[in-house]
Amino acid sequence: MLELARSLSQWAHGFKTGIIFLFNTGEEEGLNGAHSFITQHRWRHTVCFFVDLESMGIGGKSTIFQSGSVPWAFEIYARVAKYPSAQVFMQDLFLSGAIKSSTDFQVYSEVGGIPGFDFAYTDSISVYHTKNDKLELLKPGSLQHLGDNMLPFLVEMALSANLSIIGDVAGKDRDAHTYFDILGIYMVECSQSFANIFYNTILLQAILIWVASLIVGGFQAFTAMLLSILSIVLMWIFSLSLTVPVAFLLPLVCVHPSPYIGSPWLIMGLFGAPAVIGALVGQHLGFLILHKYLCRIASKGAPISTLDVNLQYLLKLESERWIFKGGFLLWQFVLVLGIFFKAGSSYIPLLWLASPALAFGLIDATLTPARLPKKLRIVTLLLGLTPPILISGGIFIRFGKFIVGSIVRFDRDPGGVPYWLANLIVAIFVVTIVCLLFVYLLSYIHLSGSKLSLLISMVIIFILAIIAVSFSIFPTFTDDIARTINVVHVVDMTRSSGEKQDLDSYVSIFSATPGKLDNEMRMLKSDFFSCERSRTIDFVTFNVSYSCLSSKGSSDGWRKSEIPILHVENDNIEDVRKTQVLLDTKSSTRWSLAINSDHVEDFTIEGNSDDSLFVKNKADGKGWHLIQFSGGKKSPTKFTLTLFWSTSIAAHASQSGVLSQENSPHLLKLRTDMSTITPKVARVINNLPSWCSLFGKSTSPLTLSFLTNLPVEF
Template sequence: MVAKYPSGQIIAQDLFLSGFIKSATDFQVYKEVAGLSGLDFAYTDAGAVYHTKNDKLKLLKPGSLQHLGENMLAFLLQTAASSRFLSDKAIETSEDISQDQAIYFDIMGTYMIVYRQRLASMLQNSVIIQALLIWTTSLLMGGYPAAASLALSFISILIMWIFSLSFSVLVAFLLPLICSSPLPYIASPWLVIGLFGAPAFIGALTGQHVGYLILQKYLWHASSKREQKRSPAIQAELIKLEAERWLFKAGSVQWLLILMVGNFYKVGSSYIAVIWLASPAFAYGFLEATLSPVRSPKPLKIVTLLLGITVPIIISAGILIRLVGTITGIMVLFDRNPGTKPEWLGNVMVAVFVAAIICLTSVYVLSYIHLSDAKRSIFLATGALFGLTLSLVLSGIVPPFTEDVARAVNVVHVVETTGQYGENQNPFSYISLFSPTPGKLMKEVEHVKEEGFICGKEKVIDFVTFRVEYGCWSSDDTLRGWSKADIPTLHVESDEKGDGRSTQISIDTKVSTRWSLAINTHKIADFKFEENSDELVPVGNKIGIHGWHIIQFAGGKNAPTKFNLTLFWVKNYAQLTHKPDAQRRDQHLLLKLRTDVDRLTPKSERVLTKLPTWCSLFGKSTSPNTLAFLSSLPVDF
């Protein structure tokens, strides 16, 4: 409320909490683990460069830091002035918390609207009840013909959704087949308008026009049963106008259903449905006089459309555009386990989101087009936009990646060992090239073809925190740049078997102070992790994801490298059996360890030098460094 230039939308929070956007900020741990409340600030533009070398200050829009600083300063000053009034509150129930949840959104970065969920529920319930009463009264007065007309007009909305989604999703499936990259819009997000927005709009208009013709046919049939004093030509024209009005009103029914669902589940962003329902309904009632016209229909006034959608567009257009940009940006890091997701999946997500926005926001506009002389021109112009955009992509004039907005890749010199090799033998060593961006690496490998890379899904690499199921690897000239002294060790110090079996293991990560350790929770009920006599992870409250508990450690130059791990086995561990599946292919392993070393070997350095400029190393807490050692301990050690 005190921010100088407020910018915040609860719809973004709703999408994060729903899991649709697979991302988070550093505030997440404070909220989920400690249950603390606070303000979360994030930049959403140029999401494709996050955690790469291209994540530079120069990519921030001018004034972004100043904007954040002024808002933060105003907030801190207000908080400091009010701190003496703050006091500890009694523990609130989940119901109290849900009722006190803040609903917030800004209007063009100038005003911030904030109110509680309790008020939102009251407002939304009021709008829903009034809308239902109006519609019920209208249908009772209009009788069966009105009910049938409403049903058919709403069917036109459903057909609109089906056509719009189908056209847009079809393009999403085709792009990986005809383009060098399945995501050709990463460096130029505006391509989404032509690639997905244009076909979605054509589909929406086509689908609704099909529904319009069905509705028009019914109205003509219904009018033929009544005594008519008008000529057939005049009557046909009036039926077209009546069908146009029913389609406009069906748009409000669409938003009414969305509002009812959002209100039932207490979705904070349901305020958008209120605005898109109330404003057009008010404009229609104010300018067109009645919901179910008893007089001869007249053409819908253009001012009805302008008055009805101006406020909704002002309030929601900015956030919807930013959300499309955000979703487009995160597609570059969409495949967290490279090779596990289909190439078309990211496109389909973007296509569905764009088509949904088109159907939701243009539903009132479309009803005006069916009687318009500009219908053909609109079809041709939208089709031309799609064709032009697609030609720019296929010709390479607009590349999928650039030097500034590059494809995220990882080049890792991997040394795999289970500790079972002799003095004159070497563990398996190779260079792994993979990318969290959907799509194959054929064009990238062309630049390093003399390094002997093979690409495919034949070799699955388990990096403990994630898996690589599609990538490229080369074992030529990979024995230099590391030594056996760098290989970590997992040594069983003691193993006391029985009902209460416990095992002590010493771990030496050698030159690495950044590592990830996975513990099989199907076999291990609990464990204790120590460094000398310091207990780093105490016994109790252990959970696993897909059968593994993962510990990640990152220390400085003088961080410890020797640890003690005490494992407490589950009872009847020997009798436990599990069906093998994609996530339990390594069920025969008790421990998995990856140690990272920030070192370039001669082979990895050559590969990085030869990679094209549109590639950028991706680095996150779960990602390996350029040199990684993979070790494991089998269950039957």
């Protein structure tokens, strides 16, 4: 950003619009910097367009992955960017909720109502928020790629006299946009409504072609089409049946349930090989059924063995062609789903439908039943698959790397998900890729002599991969791809005994990476850690169901005067019950508070904290109102919380959210955080293996946390 500012300063004399460079802080604490600017800064009303520069990994291409509806800005970027990089596919993932994350884009767009672009690096996402998320590991050329695109874009935007009307236009035109780049050389962009018209036109033409071919072919063609659909269904069933069990097998035979994190190429053997075997077997079974049907029709009731050998071969060729055309039906179905859900990335199934269909129609289509079928030509496959692979192949690779990289922080509530769940997601992704992208390729194998050799090679690859992960030949974690670990000294006041609150101090080690911590604990034998699932730690913003605990030496490094206080100052039960609670966080200026929404309908909080307070979903429907606060050294530590009780108080606490506990007796739950490293925590951190890395986000505790609560029956 500094280099962009320096370069832009040389052009500033010709600008018709100013450019603000905003260096935000507090993003990981709740997007505080962006929120403060857009709600309080005196320049906020002068902003009509924004560019948010994000990073979810180390380098690579800086890609547009979220955007507002500003056609003119898209046109400028597509025209002037030297190496345009944009993928609406990532925006679809964000909108679907598959990616549980937010950026400053949401603040500028939703709170400020300003249109803009959100750029991000997404390579090496496994190091995100770990010790390896550092400048030294930035891929060469990454910053230059961003600068080559951003500098001409900002110059062109600032030189335009029309920039001031973007906000007005965007406010009236809420039509989404479809955009993608082709090999980083050319960018395609258009409105979603125009794209839908184009998609529907192609879809209608495809349907008309199918109807015409079925009319010409009659009942036999209709039945053959249904059997080709059956081959697609069998392909998916067999592929899933062979691949999904691997997801459950790996936690049983490997030290770590996802042993491919450090060596992602192992996925090709562990999941890719069985997926290909299943897809080939399932599709071949459909091929045999289809061939048998065509032979039965040709024999007119006579035994199939009486058919001429040449005729049987011709019917095999016809079966092969129907299996190939089954791929059209598969991608046609995906395109229908994309249009129905208004996905901007519907251009992907369009490519995989139109290009092979066009190549087949030009080279291999018989056009009339009178012409004898011929063997599918390799050139049809090459011409048909080259465009979609070049345009969309990189998306599938990047998305696969994103899924694998995300496993290191997959378990948001440590111990809360089965160990096999991440493997299952990877398995389904691999099956989807194989069944969608290989559907045309596999149809060429049924009449070749390579079926058996392909199956044997896939079996060998799978066995070798299983042996490799079973004996840990390739380490799951390395110094560069580390396991995420949290080491927290907890002072727990939540374990009540009658009217008395017992103080419990311990150090907790837990991980967002699925899997046990047995290997890590071998390095910490002298600290007497015990790993268990019998005790759930409620950190207010999340729960820890599996952790390693040790109380030895945990009384040092903190003071009782730092324990936060929740004190009821006034409880008025007339009319609507209203309770005032003093919230004293002592030395902490970073805390999280949960308010039982089954009992409290609304609340207010007073104190000189308006600039820093972040209230998340005041009525989130999960059983708790959640407040997260993060301030500076001079931030207040005392607040007055006023609770307005529900007129129809529920008899029991909600069980629907991650913060809920069955029959919860708590009215308030509070966690205060301090960055103090106690002697016990320091010793643990120093003794952790090199392939472990401390991890933290806005909901994560710091190295010293105090837990307390206020019961409903206070």
